[in-house]
Amino acid sequence: MKITKNVVLLDAINDIESREIVDTATLEVMEAINKLKSPIDADGFYFHPDSKARVVNKKRIGGNGVKPLKEPFLETLKQLNWVDEFPSQTKLDVIVKIRALKNAGTSKSLIYGTVISIDRENERIVYKNKTGEEVFAVIDAEFESDTSDDDLIGKFVSMTTATPGDLDLCKFFGDRLVAIEWETGNISSSHRALNKMALLLLHGHIHGGVLVVPNRNMGKYLTDRIGNYEELRPYFGLWRSVPIISGHLQIIVIEHDGTDEKAPFLTKGNDGLAEKQDEEEVVSMELF
Amino acid sequence: MKITKNVVLLDAINDIESREIVDTATLEVMEAINKLKSPIDADGFYFHPDSKARVVNKKRIGGNGVKPLKEPFLETLKQLNWVDEFPSQTKLDVIVKIRALKNAGTSKSLIYGTVISIDRENERIVYKNKTGEEVFAVIDAEFESDTSDDDLIGKFVSMTTATPGDLDLCKFFGDRLVAIEWETGNISSSHRALNKMALLLLHGHIHGGVLVVPNRNMGKYLTDRIGNYEELRPYFGLWRSVPIISGHLQIIVIEHDGTDEKAPFLTKGNDGLAEKQDEEEVVSMELF
């Protein structure tokens, strides 16, 4: 697979080590992109010429599925000790719901404690955790609750948090974390991916963020409306305006190496439903 | 329809007139939300209790379609002189492709001119437009071109621009523009909507932005994965960090008033992975 651009959106690199970390991470991502081949024994990544999406009877048909692209990319990086589905930092958690309990629960996704004070205006709750320490957390000024704030004081409660979801891949370089998002979801999903990395940079949780996204030319061979560089371009000014103190955010743009009659059609994902699978195969045969 | 929250993300209001504009626009949005009723002659907006989405055999079924919600909302505001599908400002345009031409074209979406200079590093092109003026524009440092930069000098060219897409609704209050985005697309689409309004605020093109979005409770009665307040909550810090000079960005959160056996099922379209129309009708009959 080719790399056509490498666009830096945020670049607040304050020391040599930081630059080295970003450079190393970038090289590893590039290596994983470079390794993507189709057909498997080819010298690059080719699509079958007939797999290009086109409009017939006002319907867009064709296009390759995207999962066969993403999976080998993740695989290569996991072998370089990147960890997939890495959770976004808990320190960004915001408590959105508080519920008084009779008995202690054990849900891993909830926080348990005894309420000491609630300050809606400053979005802050203080509570005693199970080891008896007084700790504080951020609350949504309008968190959900069945009970008045006063009645919650002194009660044992569960607290539901809201946090950004997982990152595709992460790796620690020393004590600094770099995140990678491979984006072949809908273009709007690329907005969320960049938002997530920009937010984590803003809060100092990660030191580097890399978005890998196809260009529009490559998009023509894939599922309609997947993320592409050109369509994100007009929004760069927004991400560039985020006032991070340190860190780096970049977009790496990829494109297939060309077309080749020997390249396979990449199946589209109807995983898990054998019935749909059959229909899909029939459709594929009709199209190609 | 109920309004459950009104969350301000950016509030850089510098004069009384500005406050009045934001307040007026907000009231008009609230009025349009308030007017949403189902059944049509009811005192509020109710869903049929059986229309709540649920999981059967590992498949999520049910849920109302979202178009029947959005359309009357837009209609009310158009009657209050809001304009729909309002184009995002051309001054944010970035030139992403330049092509030498033999003859002048007339496409409305392209810029035509004779190139005077190209400065990739500073992302700037100077050209002579058809009235002979020298003007400049922003280019992508890696804009597409068949020709070398030097060869483009003195040539008549077309320039393709990239710009954010339309806004759902806009209205001028004096010379200041307020934008509204109604978000019942996918949650990631809400990220784009907020990004768009934040960007336009950053560039001073709009003075106010309003996102209308359901809360999670209401989302349970609608298409899976539509935008909802709770899921956006963890990202507020990002939009709040955007360094705007003046303007206002808010989220208005809506919820249905309850359930009622007399409420209709709101029909769904065939987007995404929906089964085709005929099948859909059969499924609906099975469910309800």
Place this chain on the structure above:
DNA sequence: TATGGATCCATA
């Protein structure tokens, strides 16, 4: 239940 994703639709 919750979150990221993959897929196709409507329309200018």
Place this chain on the structure above:
DNA sequence: TATGGATCCATA
């Protein structure tokens, strides 16, 4: 061709 949207999927 281009952009916002609507819909259902996979999985922890």
